[in-house]
Amino acid sequence: MxxxxxxxxxxxxxxxxxxxxxxxxxxxxxxxGACKADIERLCGAQKGDKKALRACMKANADQLSPECKAKKEKFIAKRAEHKERYEKVMKTCEKDVQQFCKAEEERKQHSMRCLFKNRDKLGAECQAALPQKRVRKAK
Missing domain, CATH: 1.20.5 (Single alpha-helices involved in coiled-coils or other helix-helix interfaces)
Incomplete structure (x- = not known):
């Protein structure tokens, strides 16, 4: 055994x-996946340099495959949705951020982390505005 x-x-x-x-x-x-062939075909020379690759893809946006365009639109919509949700939470939780997250407030990207860390101390409105779980930023 x-x-x-x-x-x-x-x-x-x-x-x-x-x-x-x-x-x-x-x-x-x-x-x-949906853009891999387009990246190779249009911007293969910029591989490894994210900034140059992003600029190349933007410059060649009209030549992207329908699948890649759809993925790009979906990504943009999702990012806008996350930004809108973030701004709503920050507006609703403004007083709580001032009270519990003063140091993080200077570095706005950490305010949400601070709110989750102090969730049980927050006001009812702020708690209701926070998502159930923390969603990490898409890169």
Missing amino acids: NRIFTILLATLIALAPAFAEKGNRQRKGNKS
């Missing part, structure tokens, strides 16, 4: 890096 368990454990440990790599490939693939 111990021998079977040891063999099973050794097999799982040996396969762990393969599963981790597969997960990384899937996440990266999802990030640019």
